[in-house]
Amino acid sequence: MYRITLGTPADEGRLRWIPRKVDVIVDHGSTAPWSWNQDPDIHYPTPTEIAAELDLDPAHWSVLRSGMPGRQATGPAGESATVIDNVLLVQRRDRRMAA
Secondary structure, eight states: OOEEOOSOOOOTTTTOOOOOSEEEEEEEOSOOTTOSOOOTTOOOOOHHHHHHHHTOOTTTEEEEEEEOOEEEEEOTTSOEEEEEEEEEEEEESSSOOOO
């Protein structure tokens, strides 16, 4: 199971999810230079903030990876830039699968 959150950094319903045994959450971590919205006050949640928002009980969940890797992206006019993705990999500790 994996989920990728694309689109807006707005919080409304962003992290509604049904937890499974292992979940990968990939989210925006930066704004590409060619993005229509260049608001310098946009806050992209860090993987730590995303994990806190998910309110995962450490007795039942392990964070296997939490990072903000950069990658090369190509814009619509062929321009190139490094953008950041937030990556969070969590694993349910108990054997029972969520519904």
